[in-house]
Amino acid sequence: MGLWDQRLAFQWVNDNVDAFGGDPSRITIFVESAGAMSAHLHSLYPENRGLFQNVISESGTATFPFGVDRDHLPATRILAEQLECRTDTNEDIFLCLESVETKRFVDVLENIADNAVLAAQVLFAPSIDGELIVRYYKETIKIPDCDEMKFMRELNYINGVNAHEGAVWVPMLAANQNGSIDDIKVSKAVVSMFMPMMLGSMYPGQNIPSAVSDLIDYEYTNWANPEDSGAMDPNGDGPVTWPKYTLKTMQHLIIDEEDSIGQRLYTKEYQFGRETVPALLQAIENGGHT
Incomplete structure (x- = not known):
């Protein structure tokens, strides 16, 4: 990712933006995907204090399984x-x-x-170097009074996702089939074929039994129309507002043809992917399931 190079860019902008009519006290980082992961990493590095004040982060966080790697x-x-x-x-x-x-x-x-x-x-992802990254970020966010979390709370931070994030795999699918991206139809069969690759990204270094892959495929099947690959759709009806996110309400804005307010974004899916599946893999590894 070049995190230290990115920080040099922040420093340059901070030192020179006023020469271009900018305000060094109102610098915003606007990023997407791997850039969003980088921005989250920088937002948890207290030495960046003063280099930027706002972050708009789309489709990525430092807590992704592949955001920081302990072992390359x-x-x-x-x-x-x-x-x-x-x-x-x-x-x-x-x-x-x-x-x-x-x-x-x-x-x-x-x-x-x-x-x-x-x-x-x-x-290959960024690794814990003891300076910019001092610990795995799932551990950091559990320490609300640590310097990293204090710095992040000082920032104005917007984080967003898309309803169909999985579309990022379509270009790779087209390349695998030696075809045009315009000719690709994403069916449940295609999703099932790509499941091992996606699980490899989500649970790096772990052996994924076929039964677990089948379970996840089953969980995300729209049984009213099994060939429907877009079974997950968070959109609904509601007024156009932008609720402030708090741990108590956990509300977010859904931007679509008709904007609406959602709550606890993908909580069920998060628990399934971060708790149910890892617990099942651990039980299989320990001989608790066959």
């Missing part, structure tokens, strides 16, 4: 295997990666990008 070794090992390196020891991997010619490295990375399952496994 599994992805590195898979990459080394694809490069036909010895992987007996970490030193073997390091020496081989260091000796690979640039063109071969790029060719192999392109092949990985074209393979949905490998692309989800060979994923």
Whole structure:
């Protein structure tokens, strides 16, 4: 992501924006996807205090499973295997990666990008460095009085999602089928085919039994029309307002043809993905289920 480079950009803007008619006390970061993850990371780094005051963050947070990585070794090992390196020891991997010619490295990375399952496994995210990132962010947000959370609360922060975030996979699907993105029909069969890749991203480094994949596929099937791949749709009716988000109300604005107010956005889906599935995987690993 180049987080330190991004911070240099913030510093440059802060130092020079007034020369372009801007106000250094009213700097807004407006970002999407991986940029939204970066913005959340920067919003939890107290040394950024004063560099920006507002954040508009779409489709991404630092708490994504792949937002911060504790261990890059599994992805590195898979990459080394694809490069036909010895992987007996970490030193073997390091020496081989260091000796690979640039063109071969790029060719192999392109092949990985074209393979949905490998692309989800060979994923390198920011790591805990003890400075910009001092701990995993799911731990940070549980410490309301820590410096990171105090800084984030000082910012004006808008975070949003789209109703059909999964459409981000469609270009990869088109590439896999050697077709045009305009000709792709996203059916339940297609979603089921991509399920292992998506689970690899959500639960990196874990073995996902086929029964768990089937369970998740079952959970997101619209049984009134099983071929409907858009079973999740949060839209509803209501007045045009923008409620302030609080832990008590957990309200949000849904922007559509008719705007409405929602509450506890994707709570059921979050609990299923973050509690039910991990607990099931742990039980299988411990021999509690077969």
